Amino acid sequence: MRMMKLTAGALVAYAALGGTAAMAQTELTMWYHGAGNEVELTLINQLIDDFNASQSDWSVSIESFPQESYNDSVVAAALAGNLPDIIDVDGPVMPNWAWSGYMQPLTIDESLIEDFLPGTKGIWDGQLYSIGLWDAAVALVTRQSTLDALGLRTPTLEEPWNLEEFMAALEAAKASGDYEYAFDPGMAWTGEWYPYAFSPFLQSFGGDLVDRSTYQSADGVLNGEAAIAFGEWWQSLFAEGYAPGTSQDPADRDTGLIDGKYAFSWNGNWAALGALAAHEDTLFLPAPDFGNGSVIGAASWQFGISSTSEHPEGAAAFIEFALQDEYLAAFSNGIGLIPATPSAAAMTENYAEGGAMSVFFDLSAEQALVRPVTPGYVVAAKVFEKALADIANGADVIDTLDAAVDEIDADIESNSGYGH
Amino acid sequence: MAAVNPDNQGLRLAVRYAVLILIALIFIGPILFMVMSSFKPDLQLLQDTSSLRAFLPVGDLSLENYREAFQRAPVRLFVINSVIVTGATVVLSLIVCSLAAFSFVYLDWKGRDVILSVILATLIIPFETIAIPLLLLVSKLPWIGLEGFEIGWLNSYRVQIIPWIADGLTIFLFVQYFKSLPGELIEASRVEGATWFQIYMRVVMPLSGPVLATAAILKFLVMYNQYLWPLIVVQQEQYRPVMVGLQYFFQLNTAWGEIMAYLTLITVPVLGFYLVLQRAFIASIASTGVKG
Numbered sequence: 193m194r195m196m197k198l199t200a201g202a203l204v205a206y207a208a209l210g211g212t213a214a215m216a217q218t219e220l221t222m223w224y225h226g227a228g229n230e231v232e233l234t235l236i237n238q239l240i241d242d243f244n245a246s247q248s249d250w251s252v253s254i255e256s257f258p259q260e261s262y263n264d265s266v267v268a269a270a271l272a273g274n275l276p277d278i279i280d281v282d283g284p285v286m287p288n289w290a291w292s293g294y295m296q297p298l299t300i301d302e303s304l305i306e307d308f309l310p311g312t313k314g315i316w317d318g319q320l321y322s323i324g325l326w327d328a329a330v331a332l333v334t335r336q337s338t339l340d341a342l343g344l345r346t347p348t349l350e351e352p353w354n355l356e357e358f359m360a361a362l363e364a365a366k367a368s369g370d371y372e373y374a375f376d377p378g379m380a381w382t383g384e385w386y387p388y389a390f391s392p393f394l395q396s397f398g399g400d401l402v403d404r405s406t407y408q409s410a411d412g413v414l415n416g417e418a419a420i421a422f423g424e425w426w427q428s429l430f431a432e433g434y435a436p437g438t439s440q441d442p443a444d445r446d447t448g449l450i451d452g453k454y455a456f457s458w459n460g461n462w463a464a465l466g467a468l469a470a471h472e473d474t475l476f477l478p479a480p481d482f483g484n485g486s487v488i489g490a491a492s493w494q495f496g497i498s499s500t501s502e503h504p505e506g507a508a509a510f511i512e513f514a515l516q517d518e519y520l521a522a523f524s525n526g527i528g529l530i531p532a533t534p535s536a537a538a539m540t541e542n543y544a545e546g547g548a549m550s551v552f553f554d555l556s557a558e559q560a561l562v563r564p565v566t567p568g569y570v571v572a573a574k575v576f577e578k579a580l581a582d583i584a585n586g587a588d589v590i591d592t593l594d595a596a597v598d599e600i601d602a603d604i605e606s607n608s609g610y611g612h
Numbered sequence: 613m614a615a616v617n618p619d620n621q622g623l624r625l626a627v628r629y630a631v632l633i634l635i636a637l638i639f640i641g642p643i644l645f646m647v648m649s650s651f652k653p654d655l656q657l658l659q660d661t662s663s664l665r666a667f668l669p670v671g672d673l674s675l676e677n678y679r680e681a682f683q684r685a686p687v688r689l690f691v692i693n694s695v696i697v698t699g700a701t702v703v704l705s706l707i708v709c710s711l712a713a714f715s716f717v718y719l720d721w722k723g724r725d726v727i728l729s730v731i732l733a734t735l736i737i738p739f740e741t742i743a744i745p746l747l748l749l750v751s752k753l754p755w756i757g758l759e760g761f762e763i764g765w766l767n768s769y770r771v772q773i774i775p776w777i778a779d780g781l782t783i784f785l786f787v788q789y790f791k792s793l794p795g796e797l798i799e800a801s802r803v804e805g806a807t808w809f810q811i812y813m814r815v816v817m818p819l820s821g822p823v824l825a826t827a828a829i830l831k832f833l834v835m836y837n838q839y840l841w842p843l844i845v846v847q848q849e850q851y852r853p854v855m856v857g858l859q860y861f862f863q864l865n866t867a868w869g870e871i872m873a874y875l876t877l878i879t880v881p882v883l884g885f886y887l888v889l890q891r892a893f894i895a896s897i898a899s900t901g902v903k904g
């Protein structure tokens with residue numbers, strides 16, 4: 193009897209204390225693209241635990257997906273009416289999801305994101321839809337010893353190489369006979385890498401994927417004089433033996449620069465620590481200026497709220513909580529990406545002043561250009577990828593770019609201008 | 613009569629064996645590469661790809677990739693999920709499709725030939741074309757289970773099993789096989805007073821070992837290799853099968869050794885299933901001319 197009383201007392205106490213506290217929290221669901229990445233999952237789980245413990249209104253639970261198939265899962269779930277409250281979204285894809293009705297505007301205290309890198313802010317139709325804790329950047333990776341041996345000056349943010357200097361550097365590397373190829377653009381990495389990494393070359397020549405003044409056509413920007421100059425230059429990289437083509441071995445893409453097969457490699461900050469570990473004199477140089485300024489891609493994964501969320505205020509509270517420098521720095525230290533704010537960068541090992549990768553923060557701040565902010569980007573990106581692969585394989589530059597323009601324009605037309 | 617030249621005969625045999633060994637190596641090569649690579653660190657694995665070392669257990673061998681694979685993804689869970697979904701679908705498919713085929717071959721009912729033609733016509737429809745309509749359908753279907761009544765089949769085993777139970781190919785295999793059985797057996801059973809279900813259970817099915825094995829293996833392979841369907845209908849890790857799980861290993865810096873270890877692990881059930889049924893499978897191919 194005494195035992196029964198004790199048990200009943202304990203149950204009452206539980207209900208009065210922990211039980212009621214737990215019951216009071218409304219559950220929010222969140223989908224994340226990091227399945228299979230132990231470090232990333234540890235960080236996101238810590239963030240969620242901290243948020244859940246910090247207040248009594250909301251409790252976030254996470255479901256992780258493999259990055260490769262994440263977008264397909266979200267689109268399928270949207271069709272089936274099964275989206276969670278909080279989703280993460282790749283920056284350039286966000287306008288498509290917003291336009292398709294998968295996301296709702298993100299209502300947070302915008303003073304919190306004043307200092308955020310431009311590429312981390314997902315703005316569509318004049319409204320904030322998503323915000324990222326980090327950005328990514330690419331650089332021209334090489335070694336100081338390579339520059340010294342080839343007698344090349346070190347380009348800087350203020351004075352990057354121009355087209356002639358860049359090609360002279362490739363020619364010098366090729367003529368040295370020390371490398372299989374002078375330049376590794378990363379042709380083995382298909383998919384989003386092509387528009388992310390290579391459309392900045394096009395933009396530096398003066399072209400673009402689509403006319404950003406109207407977003408209604410690619411005519412004149414993807415097949416104009418600047419784009420044709422870009423296409424011919426791009427083709428010459430492969431035709432003249434400066435770069436490995438579309439049949440590049442993925443293994444060479446991963447280790448070619450480290451192994452000394454390539455003199456220069458176009459690669460992201462996520463591969464920087466590996467390169468530094470292999471060679472202490474590794475350099476991360478700014479993108480060359482092909483005539484219209486140096487440009488690199490911007491925008492990585494960001495948090496947003498699904499259109500079907502019944503608790504957008506709770507989802508926004510979680511996202512605001514995640515924007516603290518503490519978490520920006522933790523993600524940066526954990527997965528090597530660029531923290532979104534200067535104050536968070538100062539808290540990190542690699543992006544603080546003088547840190548091994550601090551140059552990437554400057555590159556992201558100075559050279560980054562977001563990919564075209566339009567729902568049609570997802571189609572334009574695939575068309576661009578195919579066109580660049582075809583040109584690299586010897587297709588006629590003008591015909592290929594004209595065909596790409598036709599395809600992009602037809603898609604825009606069939607979607608009634610994508611709401612622009 | 614010309615005498616057989618023993619030298620020529622020996623040479624012919626040697627050439628024949630050489631060709632057979634070459635063909636065997638072409639098929640075994642990728643499996644050998646996968647298994648050997650699963651024991652090598654990434655750097656060595658990539659370096660070995662340019663030589664025959666890729667197929668040999670040489671260099672720095674360890675179980676590290678397996679340890680890492682189990683750490684990166686819930687491998688056991690994925691294998692168990694695939695075995696549950698595949699096993700249930702194979703068993704139910706054999707029952708349902710053989711019953712349907714029995715009806716098409718032995719029972720005389722109106723519209724039989726038309727319906728069989730329609731079922732066979734579904735063979736030419738790629739699954740990708742019906743994936744989205746099917747997704748919309750299953751997301752609205754009702755279900756009564758242990759947890760009561762609910763709407764929607766997403767995130768469950770049933771959504772991965774039920775839509776795949778009946779299919780045109782399996783019905784076609786049974787139809788073809790049942791047609792090859794002696795009609796006198798059925799007639800004799802009818803004369804003896806057996807019901808149609810008794811004939812199905814006691815006469816036809818005991819004679820259908822080869823086609824059961826063939827259908828089971830083909831269905832097993834289809835189900836075990838499922839990717840698109842579970843990708844769009846399952847959003848919870850607890851129900852994910854092995855092929856969706858493979859995506860866990862493709863990160864920014866791909867860990868090839870872990871991928872090979874994972875592939876080796878998930879190949880084991882397939883090889884085991886085939887080895888158990890291979891004799892009946894070969895007998896079926898020999899008797900029906902159906903190729904898998």
